[in-house]
Amino acid sequence: MMFARRLAFRLATTAVTLVGVAVIVFVVIRVVPGNPIAMMLPPGATEADIARLRALYGFDRSIAEQFLIWAGGVLQGDFGTSITARRPVLELVLGRLPATLELATLALCIAVVLGGSLALAGARWRETRTEAAVDVTNGIGLSVPDFLWGLILILLFGVVWPLFPISGRIAPALAREFATNFYLAEAILRLRLDLLGALLAHMLLPALALALPLAAIIAQLLKQSLKETMHLDYVTLARTKGFAEGRVIRAEALPNAVLPTLTLVGVQFTFLIGGTVIIERLFSYEGLGNLAIDAVINRDLPLIQGIVIVFAGLFTLINLGVDMLYAALNPRLRRG
């Protein structure tokens, strides 16, 4: 019962947030000097052109009217038509979304594995040089953002020691092999190891750039809560039963230490997805973020709006999911 009420409450706040995002994007684009028509106009447009364009996109109506028309369309799945591509915004966004989701998911997996291992190592060999080394690694990981990691990885593994390709999602010739836009999932499901290898080679560096800051955060927080759990009586009991230290940490301390980390990973995962915008640009990876920057540079208003709303929807859904997962996993929140 409590769970259902919590879910209903969170769904309501999520809806409020999304409407807020939509209003802000809409207003920012229209109210601030340099109106959208000016943004869209090619140099040398005539007065008649301007008037036609205004009527076409409904800019001759009031902002509130424009918003209602647009929001009504969005609710029916109509995000408008891209000005540069002359195709429905939704189609373009859905075409690129899988690439971004796959990149972000891969990055999340790397971050969890890397950060988890660091935390376990730091907790296993606590108060030794190993823990000090883990702390220094975390410190650097935390203060260097994904954009810089991307550039450093490009230099190291693209130029100095050219192990990996530094641009694109896959070689264009291989892209024709796929039936859907979920290349990674498709390659795994069809057991096409050749395609999987080619994909991972392209995705590894951008995913790593996105993963490193998150890995450092996971390592720091998980190590901290592991060390706190290690002092609890039931862990001492396991130890006096004669279990090896590594087993005590994994089987006894870890399940209890994971919860606080989980909440944080949720919030940080949205930051990671936000980071895909610039990382995709850096690696010429054809995802939603790269499309977004092109849309801004080309002043493709309907497309910008659609992409921002999709990103915001993704963010709020992830937050909602993490919140619910936390409620489901935390015995204290399970029913009063």
Place this chain on the structure above:
Amino acid sequence: MADAAEGRGAVRRRAGLRLWLSGGWLAALAAAALLAPWIAPHDPLAQDLFAGRLPPAWQAGADPAYLLGTDSLGRDVLSRVLHGARVALFVALVAGTLTALIGAALGLLAGFYRGWVDVAISRLVDIWMAFPPVLFAILLIAVLGTGLASIIVAIVVIDWTRFARVVRAEAMAQGAMDYVASARVAGMGRLRTLATEILPNCLPTIGVLLTLEMGIAVIVEAILSFVNLSISTDAPTWGGMIAEGRLSIHQAWWVLVFPLVALFLTVLAFGQLGEGLKDRFDPVLR
């Protein structure tokens, strides 16, 4: 016991070293930025098409007049890195301070007055958290037009929530303490309590966040100039140089590497300075 004391001493020395190193780099960079017009060996905008993509001075085929080499248009990399430091630090200082002022003020109001003020500000923070920050920044620049002022406005508009969230929690915690209650009992008005009792206790937190925010501002400026939305296309910015270097990475690595090193050290220094200050002065964030 002696071991523990020694361990603490080592930790403190390490933290001290961290503060000195990061502070030292930032001070040197600030000096270089201030003096750039005088110490830069060349005009950062001067092109020399016959001296394009010259390698750094210690490599074969270099011209010793260009210590760190030249880019594809024959502009001196060293001079551009030095002038780029001016842009980076100016944005860090101005955008960081403005963000801190606005964000902390809203956080204080929300945390101390509670009620509808808190509800309104917290809702706004929630909405803001749903925006992808880089995309939001690029969108704002596209709307506002390029230029230093736009970059600063974009950073303030996007990042005020960082301060608001933390300061709100801090003001709430301080507001619940006895010393605040006794100040109120002694007849001090609410606004005065906020300014003279709560604000001073939030200052260490704000200072740490400000240091971290400056590092973020440097990165945001670099990202915006990387996607060519910063000041102008040929103005010397680290991000712009990096963007050009990324294109010619296989022919002229130095165009990318030197601004990247400067950017890396600066961002690392702000981050480490913030963490070091946190360990030393701030009991809340620690």
